[in-house]
Amino acid sequence: MHAFYDLLRIPLIEMGRNGVLPEFFQYAFVINALLCSLLLGPVLGGVGTMVVTKRLAFFSQAVGQAALTGVALGILLGEPISAPYVSLFGFCILFGLLMNYTRNRTNMSTDTVIGVFLSVSLAMGACILLYVTGKVNMHVLDNILFGSVLTVNDTDMNVLLIISGLCLLIGIPLYNRMLLASFNPSLARVRGVNATLYDYIFILMITVLTVASLKIVGAVLVEALFIIPAAAARNVSRSMKGFFLYSMIIATASCILGIILPMQFEIPVPSGGAIILVASCFFALSVLIRASSTAFRGASA
Amino acid sequence: MIMGRKLEDMHPVREEFVRPCNGGSETWWLIGCALLTLTICSLSIGVRKANVQSQSLHSWQLNAFRDLRAEERGTYSALYTAAIEIDDTHQNGDGEWLEVSDMEQDFVPPFVHDAAWRRQGKLVWQRKLLPAGTLDMALYLGEPQQKEISGSFLLVMQHSHGNGSGHAAPSTHPSHEIWYSPSPHPRLPASYTDQALITSGWKEVVPLRGRDEIMRTKGENVS
Amino acid sequence: MTVPTNAMGPAIHFERVGLQLGGNCILSNVDFSVEPGTIHCIIGPNGGGKSSLVRCLLGQMPHTGTIRIGWGTGNVIGYVPQSLDFDRTLPMTVKDFMAMICQNRPAFCGLGRKYGPIVEHALKMVGMEGKRQRPFGALSGGERQRVLLAQGLIPKPDLLVLDEPGTGLDKAGASIMRDLLADLKERGVTILMIHHDLAEVRDMADSVTCINRNLVFSGEPEVELTPEKILNVFSPAGGTC
Numbered sequence: 001m002h003a004f005y006d007l008l009r010i011p012l013i014e015m016g017r018n019g020v021l022p023e024f025f026q027y028a029f030v031i032n033a034l035l036c037s038l039l040l041g042p043v044l045g046g047v048g049t050m051v052v053t054k055r056l057a058f059f060s061q062a063v064g065q066a067a068l069t070g071v072a073l074g075i076l077l078g079e080p081i082s083a084p085y086v087s088l089f090g091f092c093i094l095f096g097l098l099m100n101y102t103r104n105r106t107n108m109s110t111d112t113v114i115g116v117f118l119s120v121s122l123a124m125g126a127c128i129l130l131y132v133t134g135k136v137n138m139h140v141l142d143n144i145l146f147g148s149v150l151t152v153n154d155t156d157m158n159v160l161l162i163i164s165g166l167c168l169l170i171g172i173p174l175y176n177r178m179l180l181a182s183f184n185p186s187l188a189r190v191r192g193v194n195a196t197l198y199d200y201i202f203i204l205m206i207t208v209l210t211v212a213s214l215k216i217v218g219a220v221l222v223e224a225l226f227i228i229p230a231a232a233a234r235n236v237s238r239s240m241k242g243f244f245l246y247s248m249i250i251a252t253a254s255c256i257l258g259i260i261l262p263m264q265f266e267i268p269v270p271s272g273g274a275i276i277l278v279a280s281c282f283f284a285l286s287v288l289i290r291a292s293s294t295a296f297r298g299a300s301a
Numbered sequence: 302m303i304m305g306r307k308l309e310d311m312h313p314v315r316e317e318f319v320r321p322c323n324g325g326s327e328t329w330w331l332i333g334c335a336l337l338t339l340t341i342c343s344l345s346i347g348v349r350k351a352n353v354q355s356q357s358l359h360s361w362q363l364n365a366f367r368d369l370r371a372e373e374r375g376t377y378s379a380l381y382t383a384a385i386e387i388d389d390t391h392q393n394g395d396g397e398w399l400e401v402s403d404m405e406q407d408f409v410p411p412f413v414h415d416a417a418w419r420r421q422g423k424l425v426w427q428r429k430l431l432p433a434g435t436l437d438m439a440l441y442l443g444e445p446q447q448k449e450i451s452g453s454f455l456l457v458m459q460h461s462h463g464n465g466s467g468h469a470a471p472s473t474h475p476s477h478e479i480w481y482s483p484s485p486h487p488r489l490p491a492s493y494t495d496q497a498l499i500t501s502g503w504k505e506v507v508p509l510r511g512r513d514e515i516m517r518t519k520g521e522n523v524s
Numbered sequence: 525m526t527v528p529t530n531a532m533g534p535a536i537h538f539e540r541v542g543l544q545l546g547g548n549c550i551l552s553n554v555d556f557s558v559e560p561g562t563i564h565c566i567i568g569p570n571g572g573g574k575s576s577l578v579r580c581l582l583g584q585m586p587h588t589g590t591i592r593i594g595w596g597t598g599n600v601i602g603y604v605p606q607s608l609d610f611d612r613t614l615p616m617t618v619k620d621f622m623a624m625i626c627q628n629r630p631a632f633c634g635l636g637r638k639y640g641p642i643v644e645h646a647l648k649m650v651g652m653e654g655k656r657q658r659p660f661g662a663l664s665g666g667e668r669q670r671v672l673l674a675q676g677l678i679p680k681p682d683l684l685v686l687d688e689p690g691t692g693l694d695k696a697g698a699s700i701m702r703d704l705l706a707d708l709k710e711r712g713v714t715i716l717m718i719h720h721d722l723a724e725v726r727d728m729a730d731s732v733t734c735i736n737r738n739l740v741f742s743g744e745p746e747v748e749l750t751p752e753k754i755l756n757v758f759s760p761a762g763g764t765c
Contacts, residue, residue, distance in 0.1 A: 323586045
């Protein structure tokens with residue numbers, strides 16, 4: 001895999017040196033981050049349309065916050081600090097499964113369930129973190145919380161590649177059924193869609209995507225990348241095709257610009273923050289377009 | 302009955318008994334998946350720990366014992382020790398950062414012009430202070446007069462004053478870092494964050510710890 | 525009466541069907557049959573258990589008792605639900621909605637070649653073919669109901685189950701529905717329908733069942749739908765369990 005990545009990286013590094021591309025292209029981590037964006041942007045944008053349609057925005061935020069606890073757990077269990085993937089995946093998956101189960105089996109509203117789980121997870125995370133403070137340079141937490149483009153290496157790219165591939169493989173054939181499951185579970189069942197199962201699959205998808213994107217966007221802000229591009233796309237599209245396409249484009253553009261612009265202008269902001277700010281600008285633009293364009297006025301019911 | 306004949310007479314009838322649904326299986330599936338996840342994770346963590354603990358460096362970091370010349374290593378070790386002293390003075394005194402000339406006179410390597418200094422490239426040192434809000438930074442830049450022998454060093458001292466309220470949160474930046482550049486007149490960026498330094502061509506020097514040295518001699522370290 | 529074609533929907537037998545949910549008795553001792561190829565209406569007061577009974581038939585409830593379906597040819601169930609839980613501002617057109625429900629190909633790819641004409645035909649049957657590109661959320665209640673009706677026709681059902689299909693329909697919509705159901709019946713489809721418009725029930729249905737936790741009555745509309753029985757049905761006191 002390393003050889004394959006180098007195949008992509010080396011010509012770009014050369015172009016950076018020659019001045020064809022901006023200076024910072026000389027650095028492998030920049031190219032890694034951009035490659036990740038090209039992969040992550042479309043996937044997050046696409047899955048984001050489902051998150052927004054199924055109204056699970058708050059849910060995906062809870063999973064993102066759980067990542068913090070997952071990292072703390074990983075440090076506690078002695079995992080390598082810059083890549084505690086095992087405990088991250090493990091904890092976030094268990095968290096997501098349990099949250100969905102509670103939502104299904106109790107009479108509590110989704111809001112309440114998520115609120116409870118979020119708080120418990122954060123409390124656990126805080127306790128464990130304070131305990132492991134002695135062992136670790138707190139830099140690491142900044143990286144996990146807000147993303148750290150500097151530390152994207154081949155392992156991260158491999159994880160991202162595998163996860164994205166899996167999500168595409170599962171998400172695209174099951175897209176319709178997952179949406180239908182949230183429109184009317186009864187109807188979905190009659191049509192042979194096991195609504196419960198697909199809900200779980202979707203939750204797992206969000207969870208693993210969240211974990212895989214931590215390095216680029218950071219735990220606190222990953223769900224923003226699910227929601228904001230999809231919300232912006234929703235404002236300016238009139239069919240599912242447009243919705244899906246614009247969401248992917250906006251997400252990818254936000255990632256790429258969020259990585260390049262701070263480097264170009266030497267603004268020392270974490271990549272996660274920059275990406276979300278760029279996405280927010282797109283969102284603001286979409287609101288303006290929708291508000292001012294007569295084409296959309298009739299559609300707001 | 303349709304036209305006097307029962308349905309059963311007209312077509313072979315397939316009877317289906319509608320099965321009542323019960324959600325019990327969801328619980329078992331959840332428990333199963335949870336156990337599976339826990340098992341896989343425990344095994345993975347166990348395997349990872351048993352494996353070689355490789356010291357992985359980022360591309361913008363240097364290993365002090367492997368990537369520097371012998372003379373540069375001397376400067377680095379001295380700088381490392383000096384940094385601790387500078388930090389102590391800053392914390393316990395009036396918050397002052399030691400002047401280069403003072404340290405020269407007090408025979409503090411690598412600032413003092415002794416035989417080691419002459420051998421290690423005769424670096425010229427200067428100090429820059431950056432008090433900014435709650436952040437209190439001092440930079441010590443050493444540029445070599447003999448560029449064939451040594452590159453440039455930058456000691457970044459950073460002390461944040463935000464933690465006076467007694468809670469246990471540590472400062473988020475280590476109190477000193479040592480950066481290296483192969484150029485004798487390296488470019489200094491406008492702001493001194495990690496990212497800015499890296500973009501200007503500096504690399505952070507990371508020391509080898511005693512434990513790593515032992516592992517290296519035992520052949521376990523694969524960095 | 526027309527000559528029965530080869531296609532024939534199923535007969536349904538409810539035998540001592542009961543339903544308990546969360547300590548509450550929803551249904552008790554419900555016993556009736558639906559003849560194949562007929563339109564069978566279920567009426568009753570709100571909260572009387574009609575929707576629950578239908579969901580028992582669809583296998584989505586932990587019912588007691590026996591529900592037997594005697595399939596003739598084919599075994600496709602079409603279901604037209606009463607409501608949908610979705611975001612009105614979603615940029616989903618009627619076409620997208622039908623694509624989402626009917627085909628495997630993801631909705632954002634649009635209608636495929638296989639299902640395009642089928643969906644067109646179904647929309648035409650409910651009078652919505654002109655509104656293909658309209659956002660689904662912007663439709664009126666009656667128009668939405670018609671689209672739901674259309675999806676119940678894909679794939680061609682042998683048993684069509686409808687939950688309050690007349691909700692929100694205007695005169696034109698109601699007439700379209702009546703024609704559609706009559707047409708389906710001619711093709712031998714068994715139709716089971718929860719309906720509240722008693723005049724229409726008397727008009728359309730071959731048999732009617734009244735459910736108010738228990739079975740109140742079941743039989744032919746002319747016989748059962750007398751004024752006294754109707755008055756009793758819609759009184760607040762429910763049946764016993």
